[in-house]
Amino acid sequence: MKNVIEAVGRRERKKLETRFALRRAALRLVAENGLDRVTVADIADAADVSVRTFFNHFPCKEDALVGADLHRLQKLRAALTEQPPDRAPIAALRAVIIELAAKLSDYREDLLAEMRVVQANPALRAREMSEFAQYERELVAEVARRSGTDPARDLYPLLTARVAVSAFRAALTLWCTIDDPPALSNLVGEAFDLLEQGLPPPQSR
Amino acid sequence: MKNVIEAVGRRERKKLETRFALRRAALRLVAENGLDRVTVADIADAADVSVRTFFNHFPCKEDALVGADLHRLQKLRAALTEQPPDRAPIAALRAVIIELAAKLSDYREDLLAEMRVVQANPALRAREMSEFAQYERELVAEVARRSGTDPARDLYPLLTARVAVSAFRAALTLWCTIDDPPALSNLVGEAFDLLEQGLPPPQSR
DNA sequence: CAATTCACTGCAGAGAGTGCAAAAATGCAG
DNA sequence: CTGCATTTTTGCACTCTCTGCAGTGAATTG
Numbered sequence: 171m172k173n174v175i176e177a178v179g180r181r182e183r184k185k186l187e188t189r190f191a192l193r194r195a196a197l198r199l200v201a202e203n204g205l206d207r208v209t210v211a212d213i214a215d216a217a218d219v220s221v222r223t224f225f226n227h228f229p230c231k232e233d234a235l236v237g238a239d240l241h242r243l244q245k246l247r248a249a250l251t252e253q254p255p256d257r258a259p260i261a262a263l264r265a266v267i268i269e270l271a272a273k274l275s276d277y278r279e280d281l282l283a284e285m286r287v288v289q290a291n292p293a294l295r296a297r298e299m300s301e302f303a304q305y306e307r308e309l310v311a312e313v314a315r316r317s318g319t320d321p322a323r324d325l326y327p328l329l330t331a332r333v334a335v336s337a338f339r340a341a342l343t344l345w346c347t348i349d350d351p352p353a354l355s356n357l358v359g360e361a362f363d364l365l366e367q368g369l370p371p372p373q374s375r
Numbered sequence: 376m377k378n379v380i381e382a383v384g385r386r387e388r389k390k391l392e393t394r395f396a397l398r399r400a401a402l403r404l405v406a407e408n409g410l411d412r413v414t415v416a417d418i419a420d421a422a423d424v425s426v427r428t429f430f431n432h433f434p435c436k437e438d439a440l441v442g443a444d445l446h447r448l449q450k451l452r453a454a455l456t457e458q459p460p461d462r463a464p465i466a467a468l469r470a471v472i473i474e475l476a477a478k479l480s481d482y483r484e485d486l487l488a489e490m491r492v493v494q495a496n497p498a499l500r501a502r503e504m505s506e507f508a509q510y511e512r513e514l515v516a517e518v519a520r521r522s523g524t525d526p527a528r529d530l531y532p533l534l535t536a537r538v539a540v541s542a543f544r545a546a547l548t549l550w551c552t553i554d555d556p557p558a559l560s561n562l563v564g565e566a567f568d569l570l571e572q573g574l575p576p577p578q579s580r
Numbered sequence: 581c582a583a584t585t586c587a588c589t590g591c592a593g594a595g596a597g598t599g600c601a602a603a604a605a606t607g608c609a610g
Numbered sequence: 611c612t613g614c615a616t617t618t619t620t621g622c623a624c625t626c627t628c629t630g631c632a633g634t635g636a637a638t639t640g
Contacts, residue, residue, distance in 0.1 A: 181606050181617070188618090209595065220620050225597065258576040292505060299504030300497065317577050322552055325566050328545040330574050336537035340530055347527055361530050366573040369535050371463040372522050386637050390587065414626065425589050430628060 189227050191217040196234040197287055205231075205291040235287060236297045246270060247308045259313045259327075263334040264362040271341070271354040278354075282346045306335050337361035394432050396422040401439040402492055410436075410496040440492060441502045451475060452513045464518045464532075468539040469567040476546070476559040483559075487551045511540050542566035 195216035199208045210231050214224045228234045246266060253262035274281065288294040309331035314321045321327045341357035351357070364370075400421035404413045415436050419429045433439040451471060458467035479486065493499040514536035519526045526532045546562035556562070569575075 179607075184605085185618070210597085211595085221596095222598095222621070223619055226619075230597070260574045260576070295508060296501040296505035299508050300501035303500060303504055319577055323549075324577070325545055325549055325562065326569065326574075326577050328548060329542060329566050329569055332541035332545055333538050333570070333574065336541050337534060340533040340537055343533060344528075344530055357530065361534050364531065364534055365538070365570075368571040368573045369465045369531075369538065371465070372524055372529070372531050384638075386586070389637090393587085415628085416626085426628095427590070428588055431588075435628075 188217065188219055188223065192219070192224055192227055193234055193237065196231070197283060200235060200291070201283065201287050205235075205293060232294055232297050235284070235294055236301060242270075243304060243308060246305065247312055250309065250312045253316075255316065259316050259330050260334065260362070260366060262316065263309065263313070263330070264359070267334060267338050267362075268355045268358050271338070271358045274342075275354050278346065281342075285343075285346050302335055302339060306332050309334060333365060334362075337365055393422065393424055393428065397424070397429055397432055398439055398442070401436070402488060405440060405496070406488070406492050410440075410498060437499055437502050440489070440499055441506060447475075448509060448513060451510065452517055455514065455517045458521075460521065464521050464535050465539065465567070465571060467521065468514065468518070468535070469564070472539060472543050472567075473560045473563050476543070476563045479547075480559050483551065486547075490548075490551050507540055507544060511537050514539060538570060539567075542570055 192213060196208070196213045199212055199216060208231075210224050211221050213231070213234065214221045217224075224234070228237075249266040249269060250262060253265055257265070288298050310321050310327050313319075313331050314324075314327035317326060317330075319326050338358060338361075341354060341361045345351045345354045345357050397418060401413070401418045404417055404421060413436075415429050416426050418436070418439065419426045422429075429439070433442075454471040454474060455467060458470055462470070493503050515526050515532050518524075518536050519529075519532035522531060522535075524531050543563060543566070546559060546566045550556045550559045550562050
């Protein structure tokens with residue numbers, strides 16, 4: 171939840187303001203009372219706008235809480251495309267995901283708050299999962315291109331993309347969960363190390 | 376969608392009948408018209424029961440279409456617990472998931488139909504994803520136990536469980552997608568082979 | 581053949597979400 | 611500053627989802 175509002179005109183700025191106000195209010199209320207004990211009317215009231223305005227910004231209550239970031243998604247795929255073509259897909263994925271991780275490091279508190287709310291509500295978990303699924307789908311196509319395989323006939327691209335996202339998710343979860351965590355990028359690196367070693371059991375490390 | 380109704384009394388049998396009738400009607404109608412052009416009333420009518428009855432069987436419209444199978448979930452975890460303790464977690468996961476795959480082989484047609492509907496509707500995809508997330512959570516705990524690690528401090532169990540589910544999903548997707556596929560168990564085995572080799576790029580295979 | 585259990589039903593009501601047209605705020609040219 | 615176009619916000623009517631409750635009838639039990 172970035173408060174950094176870098177828009178130009180007042181109109182755009184105000185629009186973003188109400189959007190963030192709604193998002194903030196939604197997160198706060200749901201954290202306090204639980205998803206199904208908060209109505210859209212409550213959220214709109216707390217943000218001091220009408221219910222209709224809420225639905226102008228978000229198609230449904232849940233989207234005010236999880237909000238998929240399409241912009242980031244496209245940038246991720248672009249970054250992957252720009253990786254050197256001789257790099258193995260799993261290595262290329264590692265590089266771009268570590269890059270992404272570096273950008274997230276500043277938002278640990280916000281991510282933590284959001285994660286708590288999401289974890290507590292199955293309906294939100296479902297949304298978050300499908301957000302990650304979007305990432306997977308984008309990456310599958312790119313892995314297929316890089317490796318010259320057909321995702322409709324070969325397991326490799328599907329598996330590799332999904333596994334990479336799993337690594338990111340695992341690192342992110344741990345990073346938000348534990349006290350005094352190492353850098354997110356390091357955790358992501360660790361996860362990819364494990365992957366590239368074929369997930370050896372911890373005893374043999 | 377198994378028509379195998381193995382219940383005892385007439386009452387139970389009829390209950391299952393209406394449940395399956397609702398499920399069938401829901402799948403058919405949504406396949407034909409799309410999720411948001413089908414109301415619960417439509418589904419109930421098609422299954423010749425009241426709307427209220429629909430909600431006695433399913434908490435929401437979507438659940439009539441994806442239906443998480445808690446029974447299977449518990450059996451999977453139990454199977455994992457019973458694996459020999461000296462087996463590496465990834466190998467134990469492989470074994471139980473291949474076992475699960477074998478049980479699914481008979482239902483390819485039904486799974487395919489369901490998958491088509493699910494793929495076409497983001498809201499259903501989200502639900503399916505969260506169903507898989509349930510699997511992940513069950514498996515995390517068991518991997519942690521087997522490997523003596525703490526899922527709150529170590530990446531290993533989280534990553535391993537999620538990656539195993541990714542392997543299963545990737546195999547399942549491919550199995551339902553391609554014409555004349557190999558046995559699902561073989562695809563799952565292939566996926567785990569790739570994992571245990573650290574996802575080598577296809578050129579080096 | 582009672583007595584009980586349980587799936588099913590209808591109804592009333594709260595909440596989610598949409599379409600539409602009017603009102604308010606903003607941006608811009610003269 | 612002033613009028614005009616654009617965009618955001620708003621209220622209203624409406625459909626659909628989902629829940630609680632009370633009642634009916636068929637299946638089950640003894």
